[in-house]
Amino acid sequence: MKFLKIALSVVVFALMAASCGGNENLLHDNYLEQDYSGSFNVLSKKGANGELVSVVSEGTTYKFRWRYDNTADVYIYNAKFSTSMPNGITVAFEGLQWAYAEGNTEIKVLEAKDLLPTWVEMGGQKLNDLSNFMVDELEVSVYERRLGNFNPEYIPIINLSMNIGDVEFVAVQKQRVYFGSTAVIGQGDQPYYSAPKPFYLVSLNPTTGLATIDVYGAKFADKMPSMDMKFDKIPFQVSNMGYTLDCEEVVPTIKDVPYSQYTITNLKGNANLNTGMDLRFDCMGLSVSAQLGFPIVIE
Numbered sequence: 001m002k003f004l005k006i007a008l009s010v011v012v013f014a015l016m017a018a019s020c021g022g023n024e025n026l027l028h029d030n031y032l033e034q035d036y037s038g039s040f041n042v043l044s045k046k047g048a049n050g051e052l053v054s055v056v057s058e059g060t061t062y063k064f065r066w067r068y069d070n071t072a073d074v075y076i077y078n079a080k081f082s083t084s085m086p087n088g089i090t091v092a093f094e095g096l097q098w099a100y101a102e103g104n105t106e107i108k109v110l111e112a113k114d115l116l117p118t119w120v121e122m123g124g125q126k127l128n129d130l131s132n133f134m135v136d137e138l139e140v141s142v143y144e145r146r147l148g149n150f151n152p153e154y155i156p157i158i159n160l161s162m163n164i165g166d167v168e169f170v171a172v173q174k175q176r177v178y179f180g181s182t183a184v185i186g187q188g189d190q191p192y193y194s195a196p197k198p199f200y201l202v203s204l205n206p207t208t209g210l211a212t213i214d215v216y217g218a219k220f221a222d223k224m225p226s227m228d229m230k231f232d233k234i235p236f237q238v239s240n241m242g243y244t245l246d247c248e249e250v251v252p253t254i255k256d257v258p259y260s261q262y263t264i265t266n267l268k269g270n271a272n273l274n275t276g277m278d279l280r281f282d283c284m285g286l287s288v289s290a291q292l293g294f295p296i297v298i299e
Helices: none
Strands: 024-027 031-036 039-046 052-057 061-067 071-077 089-100 107-115 119-122 135-143 157-164 167-173 175-185 191-195 199-205 210-218 227-238 242-250 264-272 276-283 286-293
Touching: 071 135, 089 135, 175 276, 199 276, 199 286, 210 242, 227 264
Parallel strands: none
Antiparallel strands: 024 031, 031 061, 039 052, 039 167, 061 071, 071 089, 089 107, 089 119, 107 135, 135 157, 157 167, 175 191, 175 199, 175 286, 199 210, 210 227, 227 242, 242 264, 264 276, 276 286
């Protein structure tokens, strides 16, 4: 999986950050350490009939160490490269090379092939034979983002994928914040209203298979007051490339109070882990289309 390389707002490398879904940056003497636990895994493999079969696993966490000399370490805790792997295995890849995407300082990218782990630990013991943990390709991409006056303030985009034999392993963030323009179409298919706000926080629950969308500054008509809305219990399907949302009807809540007059129907979302999400739904007889990405939209 190739990660998006785009120009985004500038951040400094030595960023001290608060946590966001288990993601945290801690500055050490010569490296930035990032703990990453806010994700679940999608393991994809072609079945007997050639179709791609994907299964979800949970419980794997990661640690990244980004050094100023452009070397990095990747630690995978409770590694699940297959559903049959036992719990408690830690796999370490140390001394890898990383670079900023296309020479800018907004996205850190690590790409490596034919990797034998530096060490593997199981049951508190280091293993001697590491050949079963060979990784054909590893890719990591981290886009650091902060959003002022918002909790959580630290909202990075983290992508991680591995190819191991005929299996593709992808880590999917449980929460992502999207930005972009929201357009509303009225009768006659003429543009009715558009604005760079709102922005959207999508939360995925891999255990229930349900998603929540928090819409901040929702405003779907010129005379509609701006408000924060929540769409809850939206079914989603996930793959090695992204996820889809599909819900016939949902009553949004505002400060935990349901508002049936703003009932959402025909909600469809198509999210690509690399690029963003196309979200569409109907509200109050209007068709809403949100083309969403990762860069923070500045008015």
